[in-house]
Amino acid sequence: MAGIISGLEDRGARAVDGLAQLAARFSGGTLRLGVTGLRRAGKTVFITSLLHNLLQAGRLPFLDVMAQGRFIGARLLAQPDGAIPRFDYENHLAALTAASPDWPHATRAVSEIRVALKFRPAGLVRRRLGGVGTLNLDIIDYPGEWLLDLPMLGQDYATWSAQTLSLMQTEPRLSLAGAFHAALTAVDPGGPADETAARHLAGLYTDFLRACRDSNVGLSLLQPGRFLEPGEMEGAPILTFCPLPPGSAEGRSGTLAGLMAERFEGYKDKVVRRFFRDHFARLDRQIVLVDLLSALNAGEPGMEDLRRSLSATMESFRHGQRSWLNWLGGARVDRVLFAATKADHVAAPQHAALTRLMEGLMEDRMRQIRFDGAAMKSLSLASVKCTDSVLTRHEGRELACVQGIPRGRTQPTVIFPGELPDSHLGVGAAVEDRFRFTDFQPPPGLGRDGRGLPNIRLDQALEFLIGDRLA
Numbered sequence: 001m002a003g004i005i006s007g008l009e010d011r012g013a014r015a016v017d018g019l020a021q022l023a024a025r026f027s028g029g030t031l032r033l034g035v036t037g038l039r040r041a042g043k044t045v046f047i048t049s050l051l052h053n054l055l056q057a058g059r060l061p062f063l064d065v066m067a068q069g070r071f072i073g074a075r076l077l078a079q080p081d082g083a084i085p086r087f088d089y090e091n092h093l094a095a096l097t098a099a100s101p102d103w104p105h106a107t108r109a110v111s112e113i114r115v116a117l118k119f120r121p122a123g124l125v126r127r128r129l130g131g132v133g134t135l136n137l138d139i140i141d142y143p144g145e146w147l148l149d150l151p152m153l154g155q156d157y158a159t160w161s162a163q164t165l166s167l168m169q170t171e172p173r174l175s176l177a178g179a180f181h182a183a184l185t186a187v188d189p190g191g192p193a194d195e196t197a198a199r200h201l202a203g204l205y206t207d208f209l210r211a212c213r214d215s216n217v218g219l220s221l222l223q224p225g226r227f228l229e230p231g232e233m234e235g236a237p238i239l240t241f242c243p244l245p246p247g248s249a250e251g252r253s254g255t256l257a258g259l260m261a262e263r264f265e266g267y268k269d270k271v272v273r274r275f276f277r278d279h280f281a282r283l284d285r286q287i288v289l290v291d292l293l294s295a296l297n298a299g300e301p302g303m304e305d306l307r308r309s310l311s312a313t314m315e316s317f318r319h320g321q322r323s324w325l326n327w328l329g330g331a332r333v334d335r336v337l338f339a340a341t342k343a344d345h346v347a348a349p350q351h352a353a354l355t356r357l358m359e360g361l362m363e364d365r366m367r368q369i370r371f372d373g374a375a376m377k378s379l380s381l382a383s384v385k386c387t388d389s390v391l392t393r394h395e396g397r398e399l400a401c402v403q404g405i406p407r408g409r410t411q412p413t414v415i416f417p418g419e420l421p422d423s424h425l426g427v428g429a430a431v432e433d434r435f436r437f438t439d440f441q442p443p444p445g446l447g448r449d450g451r452g453l454p455n456i457r458l459d460q461a462l463e464f465l466i467g468d469r470l471a
């Protein structure tokens with residue numbers, strides 16, 4: 001009898017165990033978080049601060065799992081894809097927390113990281129079952145330049161050439177494209193497919209893209225991204241093309257335009273499609289980091305360039321509700337967070353205006369995402385808070401300023417960056433006297449208090465992005 005009872009107990013315990021595991025898996029599992037942002041948008045700093053705050057159970061007061069005391073801890077695990085380098089969390093953190101702190105370098109290749117989050121589920125039933133949930137969060141970092149290749153997937157060579165050359169007819173691109181335009185007038189797209197000519201033109205076009213990137217005029221839309229950050233493709237023939245005036249020659253092989261068109265298609269197929277398939281096709285959640293303030297420094301053309309680049313890029317992602325049917329056709333992103341980054345560049349009373357400005361700029365794209373059925377939210381955040389908001393008086397008026405150490409300096413300075421406009425429309429081209437959004441150094445002593453890196457609204461971002469999976 002005793003044997004039967006213990007056997008029953010055993011089975012009962014196993015069943016409870018199984019249920020607990022199931023319940024835990026239900027609220028945990030694996031989540032791929034897509035961090036989408038153009039170059040310098042703040043991806044690497046965001047990922048580093050997010051990991052640090054999770055690993056230290058740090059400054060995330062409004063993340064429910066923390067606020068409710070259910071968070072057990074976080075650990076870095078081996079990433080699922082052993083063929084990709086691991087995100088260099090330790091070195092990025094070391095740069096930020098060094099005696100003379102600095103920002104991580106611009107990213108030059110893809111990397112990946114997995115962090116496991118352990119927590120006690122919130123529901124009474126699941127708690128009674130004694131389950132502990134584990135959520136594996138997978139995140140990819142990559143050079144922002146590569147993101148802008150995604151819109152090329154929907155274009156053929158003639159369309160891409162026409163769009164690119166038309167953009168190059170207006171300032172500020174026109175002045176930067178002098179040498180390339182001069183060389184174009186001397187070539188015949190219908191002439192023979194001469195490798196030397198192709199190399200020469202592609203070289204001049206790459207110089208033009210570099211000049212755009214290095215200029216201070218807020219040019220975001222620079223394609224193809226691998227021309228600027230070739231990664232492992234440095235010197236590959238597939239990178240030897242450029243836009244040519246569209247005609248009929250691109251359809252004829254043996255012509256210069258035909259050669260360029262073949263390489264364009266090869267680039268799409270071997271580089272862009274592969275990048276998308278390997279890293280973006282299976283995202284569950286997405287945060288879009290928007291560096292609005294740098295664009296605003298460049299006036300209305302800078303804002304328009306940012307809008308155009310981000311909107312085109314966002315078209316590549318599949319947004320919508322999850323359903324069993326979706327699983328057959330590949331995952332959909334069911335939550336999208338638009339985040340205006342570097343909010344610490346402006347004083348706290350301006351944060352709502354910063355968010356509104358981003359919402360205005362991305363209005364069409366946001367409407368589309370909502371229509372597709374994904375949940376959406378927008379906010380402004382700082383992954384690493386480098387300033388304090390201070391009020392000063394100037395000519396009898398109170399001004400909301402920020403105090404921090406401007407890049408390249410050593411002493412804290414009070415700066416009035418300017419008041420944000422209500423709309424991106426009508427900002428005008430000459431904004432030098434209105435806005436001065438300065439870059440700041442990371443403050444000294446970061447991480448020394450053993451808590452997470454100081455930030456603005458990282459907890460709210462995380463609550464929206466993964467909070468439901470930690471419930």
Ligand SMILES: Nc1nc2c(ncn2[C@@H]2O[C@H](COP(=O)(O)OP(=O)(O)OP(=O)(O)O)[C@@H](O)[C@H]2O)c(=O)[nH]1
Pocket residue numbers: 037038039040041042043044045046103104105106107108142143144145341342343344345381382383384385386439440
């Ligand atoms: N003040 C402040 N500056 C930030 C913050 N996040 C990023 N920055 C600034 O923005 C720069 C770019 O940030 P990254 O995280 O390297 O940007 P990224 O998107 O990874 O850029 P790529 O690697 O070039 O694609 C940094 O060097 C900082 O100057 C922030 O939270 N606060």
Ligand SMILES: [Mg+2]
Pocket residue numbers: 043044045105106107141142143144
């Ligand atoms: Mg980076």
